[in-house]
Amino acid sequence: MRDRLGRPPALLVLPAVLATLLLLVPLVAMVASTSWQDLPGHLTSRTALDALRISLVTSTVAIAACLLLGLPLAWLLARVDFRGRGALRALVTVPLVLPPVVAGVALRSAFGRTGLVGEPLLAWTGFAFPFTTWGVVLAHVFVSMPFVVIAIEGALRSADPRYDAAAATLGATRWTTFRRVTVPLALPGVVAGTVLGWARSLGEFGATITFNGNYPGTTQTMPTLIYVTRQSDQDAALSLSLLMLLVSIGVLIALRDHWLGTP
Amino acid sequence: MRAGRLVADLQVAGRVEAGFTAEPGEVLAVIGPNGAGKSSLLHAIAGLVDATGRARLGDTDLLALPVRERRVGLVFQGQLLFPHLTALDNVAFGLRARGASRAESEAVARDWLERFGIADLAGRRPRELSGGQAQRVAIARALATGPDVLLLDEPFTGLDVSVQMALRMELGRHLRDFPGVALLVTHDAIDALTLADRVLVLDGGRVAQVGPPAEVAAEPRTSHVARLVGLNLVADGDTLLAFPPDAVVVSLQEPEGSTRLRWRGPIATLAPHGDAVRLMVHASPDLLADLTPAAATELGLVPGREVWLSTKATAVSRYPARR
Numbered sequence: 001m002r003d004r005l006g007r008p009p010a011l012l013v014l015p016a017v018l019a020t021l022l023l024l025v026p027l028v029a030m031v032a033s034t035s036w037q038d039l040p041g042h043l044t045s046r047t048a049l050d051a052l053r054i055s056l057v058t059s060t061v062a063i064a065a066c067l068l069l070g071l072p073l074a075w076l077l078a079r080v081d082f083r084g085r086g087a088l089r090a091l092v093t094v095p096l097v098l099p100p101v102v103a104g105v106a107l108r109s110a111f112g113r114t115g116l117v118g119e120p121l122l123a124w125t126g127f128a129f130p131f132t133t134w135g136v137v138l139a140h141v142f143v144s145m146p147f148v149v150i151a152i153e154g155a156l157r158s159a160d161p162r163y164d165a166a167a168a169t170l171g172a173t174r175w176t177t178f179r180r181v182t183v184p185l186a187l188p189g190v191v192a193g194t195v196l197g198w199a200r201s202l203g204e205f206g207a208t209i210t211f212n213g214n215y216p217g218t219t220q221t222m223p224t225l226i227y228v229t230r231q232s233d234q235d236a237a238l239s240l241s242l243l244m245l246l247v248s249i250g251v252l253i254a255l256r257d258h259w260l261g262t263p
Numbered sequence: 264m265r266a267g268r269l270v271a272d273l274q275v276a277g278r279v280e281a282g283f284t285a286e287p288g289e290v291l292a293v294i295g296p297n298g299a300g301k302s303s304l305l306h307a308i309a310g311l312v313d314a315t316g317r318a319r320l321g322d323t324d325l326l327a328l329p330v331r332e333r334r335v336g337l338v339f340q341g342q343l344l345f346p347h348l349t350a351l352d353n354v355a356f357g358l359r360a361r362g363a364s365r366a367e368s369e370a371v372a373r374d375w376l377e378r379f380g381i382a383d384l385a386g387r388r389p390r391e392l393s394g395g396q397a398q399r400v401a402i403a404r405a406l407a408t409g410p411d412v413l414l415l416d417e418p419f420t421g422l423d424v425s426v427q428m429a430l431r432m433e434l435g436r437h438l439r440d441f442p443g444v445a446l447l448v449t450h451d452a453i454d455a456l457t458l459a460d461r462v463l464v465l466d467g468g469r470v471a472q473v474g475p476p477a478e479v480a481a482e483p484r485t486s487h488v489a490r491l492v493g494l495n496l497v498a499d500g501d502t503l504l505a506f507p508p509d510a511v512v513v514s515l516q517e518p519e520g521s522t523r524l525r526w527r528g529p530i531a532t533l534a535p536h537g538d539a540v541r542l543m544v545h546a547s548p549d550l551l552a553d554l555t556p557a558a559a560t561e562l563g564l565v566p567g568r569e570v571w572l573s574t575k576a577t578a579v580s581r582y583p584a585r586r
Contacts, residue, residue, distance in 0.1 A: 169336070
C-alpha cells in the first residue's frame with residue numbers, strides 16, 4: 001500500500017474489515033449451503049415460476065408507473081419554485097423511512113375494501129386492490145416511488161438549468177424543453193433511479209404481504225414465497241434466495257457506471 | 264418578422280438601470296467593467312431575469328411576453344450548446360421547437376452551418392468541437408430561428424487570439440446581413456470599434472455614454488473605456504481631460520513652469536509596452552505613462568518610487584463630462 005501520509009491506522013482498518021465480513025459472510029454462507037443438485041428442481045417448480053413471473057411483472061409495471069408519475073414530480077421539485085416545495089420533498093421521503101409493514105397497514109386504510117378510497121372505488125367499479133396482483137403493484141409503487149423521485153430529482157438538479165433557459169430563448173415550450181433537453185441531459189440519473197426503484201420493488205416484502213396476503217398465482221412474489229418456503233423446506237428457500245442474489249448482482253452490474261465507476 | 268426599433272428603459276433590481284434605443288440593422292456594442300450590468304441587460308431583454316420598465320420592439324411590448332415568444336436570439340457566454348445533440352440538431356432545435364418539420368429544420372440548419380463554413384461538422388457533438396467551432400454553432404443556432412433581436416454575450420471570450428480575429432471578421436459579415444437590432448456585449452475595445460455602429464457604455468449599472476465608436480474612443484467618459492482605448496482620463500470639475508500615455512513626461516523633481524497638468528504619486532507597475540516602458544502611477548487618478556527603456560533606466564524607476572507626471576496642454580483633449 002503506497003500512501004505518502006503514512007499507514008492507515010489499525011483503529012480504522014479493523015472495523016472496516018469487520019464491516020466487510022459482516023456484509024460478505026452471510027452471502028457466502030448462503031451460496032455454500034445451497035443444495036446444487038436440487039436447485040434446478042426448486043427453481044422450475046410451479047410455485048417458484050409463478051412467484052418469479054409475478055415478481056417480474058409487478059415490479060416492471062410498478063416501475064413504469066413510478067416513472068410515469070415520479071418523473072413529473074421530480075421535475076416539479078427540481079425546476080419549479082412553489083410554496084411548500086420543501087414540505088413536499090419531505091413527504092416524498094416518508095415511505096423511504098417507514099417500516100414496510102406500516103406502509104401495508106396505511107395502504108389498507110386507503111385502498112382496503114372499507115378504506116378511504118377503497119370503499120367508494122369498490123362501490124363504483126366493483127374492484128378492490130387488496131389480494132390482487134394490482135394490489136401488489138400498488139404496494140410496490142408506494143415503496144419504490146421515493147427512490148425513483150429522489151434519484152431523478154438529484155439528476156435533474158445537477159443538469160444545468162441554463163440549458164432550459166437556452167431552449168426557451170429558442171422558442172421551446174417547457175414541455176418541449178423537458179422532453180428534448182432536461183430529461184436527455186439527466187438520462188444517466190433517470191436510468192439509475194429507475195433501476196434502483198425496480199430493484200427495491202423486486203425485493204419488496206412487508207407492505208406486499210400486509211396489504212395483499214400471500215396467494216400463489218396472484219399475490220405471491222419471490223420474497224413472500226421464500227418466506228413461507230423457509231418454514232417447510234430450507235433447501236428450496238436457499239435455492240430461491242440464490243436466484244434473488246443473482247438478480248441483485250445483475251442490478252449492480254447494470255449500475256456499475258454510476259456507483260462503481262469511481263475508484 | 265416584427266423587426267423594428269428597440270426602445271428600452273429597463274431596471275433589474277440591484278443590477279442595471281439603463282435606457283437606450285437601437286434601430287433595425289444597427290449593431291450596438293455594450294461595454295463596461297465586470298459587474299456593470301451588461302449580461303443583466305441582455306438577460307432582461309431576453310426575459311431570463313425579472314425586469315421592470317419597458318422594452319418595445321416596433322409595436323410589441325417585449326416585457327409582456329414570455330421568453331419563448333420574444334423572438335430574441337441569445338448567444339450565451341460559454342455557448343450552452345446542448346451537449347447531447349449534434350451541431351446540426353443544436354442549430355435545428357429552435358426551428359423544431361417552433362413547429363417546423365424535421366426535414367425542413369435540418370435543411371435550414373445545414374444551410375446555416377454552411378454559411379459559417381462548418382457544414383462538415385454537422386454530425387459532431389459539442390464536446391468534439393473546438394472553441395471557435397462551438398461558438399460558430401452557437402451563433403448559427405441563435406440566427407437560425409430568424410430572431411428579431413440578436414443578443415451576443417461576450418462571444419469571443421475564452422477563444423485563442425487568432426480564432427478571435429477570424430471569428431470577429433466572420434461575425435461582422437453576418438451582423439451586416441442581419442436585419443434586426445443586434446446587441447453585442449464585449450469587454451474588448453476592438454469588438455466595439457470594428458463591429459458596432461454605436462457603443463453603449465455601462466458603469467455601475469447605469470448608462471455612462473452612448474455614441475459612435477470613434478467618438479467614444481476619442482472622448483471616453485469612464486475610466487474603464489479610457490483604459491480600453493489606452494487613454495488617461497482626468498476629471499477637472501465638469502470637464503474631462505483625455506491624453507495618451509506617450510504624451511506624459513516623467514520626472515523625479517517637480518516640473519518647472521506654471522502648468523496645472525501635473526500629478527505626483529508612487530509607481531504601481533512597470534512593464535514593457537511595445538518598444539516603450541509603460542508605467543502605471545498611483546496618482547489621483549491612476550495614470551499611464553510611456554517612456555523609452557533608456558529613460559526608465561536613467562531615472563532609476565522601480566515600483567514604489569515617487570515620480571512627477573506632467574503633460575502639455577496641446578496633447579490634451581478637453582470635453583464636458585456630461586453632454
